[in-house]
Amino acid sequence: MKSVYNATDLPAKELYEVFSTNGTLTNLVQEDNGKTPAQRFRSEDGVANARGRILGGSSMINIGFCSRAEDKFYRESGIPWDKDLVQKAYQWVEETIVFQYNLSIWLSILKQALLEAAVGPDNGFNLNHIVGTKAIGSTFYEKGRRHGALELLNRGELKNLQVAVEASVEGIIFSNSLPSKDQVSCTFLYGNLSSLTAIGVIYSDSKGRTHQAFVRNKGEVILSAGAIGSRQLLLLSGVGSVPDLSSLQIPVVHHNPYVGKFMADNPCNNINIVVPFALDPSVVQAVGITSEFNYVETLSYNLPFSFPIYFGLFPNAISPLNTSLATIAVKIQGPLSSGSLRLTSFSGVRAGPIVRFNNFNNPIDLARCVKGVRKDGDVLKTEALEPFKTRDLQGRESFMFLGPSLPKNQPNESESTLCARGLNLIIIEAFPQLSFSFV
Known part of the structure; x- marks a missing residue:
């Protein structure tokens, strides 16, 4: 895929429209050596x-069962779903994988x-x-x-897409204002969630070098690290219970006692x-x-x-x-x-x-x-x-x-x-x- 890069080849700081990370493909039954999928x-x-x-997440290591959600899920989710868009999204995925x-x-x-x-x-x-x-x-x-899900990347606008592999997101960058192109730092705020904006992520490559990836105006940081990884990243980034975060000396960005609950x-x-x-x-x-x-x-x-x-x-x-x-x-x-x-x-x-x-x-x-x-x-x-x-x-x-x-x-x-x-x-x-x- 033309849009895939090794994270070590990317600059220490760059602006991105969309950004995601994962690893390399191996076999599910291999013993975990720290690099297996x-x-x-x-x-x-x-x-x-x-x-x-791995790039593609757990869709690259599971057994490939594919079935749509039940109607009860939509009724009880508390989200006003657009059923037409949901149907189109299902079809978009199903046509590919x-x-x-x-x-x-x-x-x-x-x-x-x-x-x-x-x-x-x-x-x-x-x-x-x-x-x-x-x-x-x-x-x-x-x-x-x-x-797996990685093949959905091929249906995106590749000219707007860079995918870094062999990289790990370490935390989310928050600020109360969007970054300029020459911004070199971020501001962590402890206050009302409405005043916070996710403006980027900090990630490391396989050589241990740290990178910062920022979104442009009206861009979004999409957190899709799975049921475990997404919660972990929020907590590491300072979004969670004040007593729990403070006990680990994690700077508090926003107090939310429910992060990590209901697993x-x-x-x-x-x-x-x-x-x-x-x-x-x-x-x-x-x-x-x-x-x-x-x-x-x-x-x-x-x-x-x-x-x-x-x-x-x-x-x-x-x-x-x-x-x-x-x-x-x-x-x-x-x-x-x-x-x-x-x-x-x-x-x-x-x-x-x-x-x-x-x-x-x-x-x-x-x-x-x-x-x-x-x-x-x-x-x-x-x-x-x-x-x-x-x-x-x-x-x-x-x-x-x-x-x-x-x-x-x-x-x-x-x-x-x-x-x-x-x-x-x-x-x-x-x-x-x-x-x-x-x-």
């Missing part, structure tokens, strides 16, 4: 996580199993959020190539079926949406002999041989439980914040999870999945699981055991539909 951390409540650390192609064998069978398990009606291919079973869009092309993610529970025959890999392209606020998603993949196992994707001490697996995941939609994010120090963005999600703190979330996991059990009882059972030495047929399976006597299992036991999520920002967990 997936930045790993563990939440305060013990949940393993991964954040996108969202694809439809024929379902694989596993996805077709699982779609039939969902319908047998009363997750209906069959909605065919549909990008809208609608109760029932449907095929969805994917950011993977039919030949397996990923098309939530969609917990989900997975089962991994060991398939008794070779199965082609597939990404999430079929989904069941129930009326009980749950999604049922699935994908299939092969594990070669030397496959490296990282960040809780599979249980500890398990090293599968060349095996085909089919994963069925139940995810809670719009959890009511929430936690918080706070800084550990004023040492910059590379010092990850402390995050807590408090999954299942709200009993309604736990009740929804129980219904979702039991729907998983209904799916396993369908005729469509009979060919995926394995025959044991006594000739009995049953499913073989990699890791934990569903409880055999679901009605007698406590809710906490059924859903919260062994919770280990992988959180993929921007596409929360694609997070994973095991029970």
